[in-house]
Amino acid sequence: MDEEIARHIKKGIDLRRHIAITQREHPQATGEFSQLLGQITLAAKIVSREINRAGLGDILGKTDEENVYGERQARLDLYANAVFTRALIHNGGICILGSEEESDPIQVRKPELRGKYAVTIDPLDGSSNIDYNVSVGTIFGIYRRQTEGGPQTKASLKDLLQPGRDLVAAGYVVYGSSTMLVYTAGDRVFGFTLDSSIGEFLLSYPNIRIPSPGGYLSVNESYFKNWSPPVREAVKEIRDRDDYSSRYIGSMVADFHRNLLSGGIFLYPPEPEVPGKRSGKLRLLYEAAPMAMIASQAGGRASNGKKDILDVEPDNLHDRTPFYSGNREDVEFVENKIKSWED
Numbered sequence: 316m317d318e319e320i321a322r323h324i325k326k327g328i329d330l331r332r333h334i335a336i337t338q339r340e341h342p343q344a345t346g347e348f349s350q351l352l353g354q355i356t357l358a359a360k361i362v363s364r365e366i367n368r369a370g371l372g373d374i375l376g377k378t379d380e381e382n383v384y385g386e387r388q389a390r391l392d393l394y395a396n397a398v399f400t401r402a403l404i405h406n407g408g409i410c411i412l413g414s415e416e417e418s419d420p421i422q423v424r425k426p427e428l429r430g431k432y433a434v435t436i437d438p439l440d441g442s443s444n445i446d447y448n449v450s451v452g453t454i455f456g457i458y459r460r461q462t463e464g465g466p467q468t469k470a471s472l473k474d475l476l477q478p479g480r481d482l483v484a485a486g487y488v489v490y491g492s493s494t495m496l497v498y499t500a501g502d503r504v505f506g507f508t509l510d511s512s513i514g515e516f517l518l519s520y521p522n523i524r525i526p527s528p529g530g531y532l533s534v535n536e537s538y539f540k541n542w543s544p545p546v547r548e549a550v551k552e553i554r555d556r557d558d559y560s561s562r563y564i565g566s567m568v569a570d571f572h573r574n575l576l577s578g579g580i581f582l583y584p585p586e587p588e589v590p591g592k593r594s595g596k597l598r599l600l601y602e603a604a605p606m607a608m609i610a611s612q613a614g615g616r617a618s619n620g621k622k623d624i625l626d627v628e629p630d631n632l633h634d635r636t637p638f639y640s641g642n643r644e645d646v647e648f649v650e651n652k653i654k655s656w657e658d
């Protein structure tokens with residue numbers, strides 16, 4: 316980042332001003348990217364407000380609807396999906412949206428509203444925790460449209476089926492004890508905290524770097540018996556290190572966020588003999604790829620056990636992937652364990 320621009324990025328500035336300053340590095344920018352981030356933050360504020368008063372309204376609990384993975388959707392899943400979809404489709408500078416809650420992508424139908432970005436979103440990750448007042452989150456990834464023909468031409472699936480390496484920006488919102496938005500546009504990772512008294516996200520972390528070594532081991536150990544031998548061995552060894560402690564919330568955004576700030580490794584390994592979990596649980600496009608971009612920009616790494624998540628080419632919108640992310644050394648340690656068993 317240009318030093319003159321970096322000087323203006325100070326703690327406390329609001330997100331809109333921050334975007335305006337960072338966009339100075341791109342004099343050719345049309346404003347669509349700023350508009351898109353603006354719509355994401357607007358939707359995040361609306362969802363945050365609803366989550367904060369969740370116990371008061373009739374919005375907790377499950378619906379009778381199932382998503383494409385056969386999981387029963389929580390009311391707040393549907394609410395968050397509707398809020399983000401509306402904000403992005405009508406005014407977001409995008410041409411197509413892939414949502415974890417929708418089986419098919421959503422097209423921007425009117426040519427005059429079509430922008431040059433394709434967005435993936437997990438509107439409410441960790442929603443099975445919502446009834447217990449546990450942190451949940453939203454994850455988003457922003458790609459450049461690949462379909463030729465300009466706004467007159469409809470977008471296509473290939474605009475969404477891109478490897479994480481092609482992400483223009485990625486981020487998440489964690490609805491926790493405070494609401495935070497963390498994002499990267501490929502140069503540093505920024506963290507903003509929502510000041511609800513003024514309704515603005517203010518810069519609280521100007522340059523997040525994953526501390527290393529040490530930190531938290533974060534994995535659902537109740538699946539220990541289902542993992543492959545190298546993964547079991549790696550987890551046991553990390554658990555025994557003196558500078559590691561265990562924490563697992565079961566809400567990826569919150570687990571990832573803690574480890575981004577404190578170091579360590581988050582794992583969701585495959586369970587080779589368990590139907591539906593042979594590639595783990597997490598979704599490549601909606602969860603793994605955006606988080607991999609953030610981990611990598613913060614000096615860490617995310618892997619599927621064999622290669623960097625950013626290099627994995629998606630075949631389908633709802634592909635799942637094993638996921639190991641955090642300190643570069645810890646992720647490489649797991650990769651090497653897996654490799655040593657294959658050799």
Ligand code: AFP
Nearest residue numbers: 440441442443444535565566567568
């Ligand atoms: P839900 O959105 O159904 O709560 O799933 C959340 C999630 O995809 C991810 O946020 C967690 O890391 C992971 O599932 C937790 O899964 P386990 O309950 O199997 O540990």
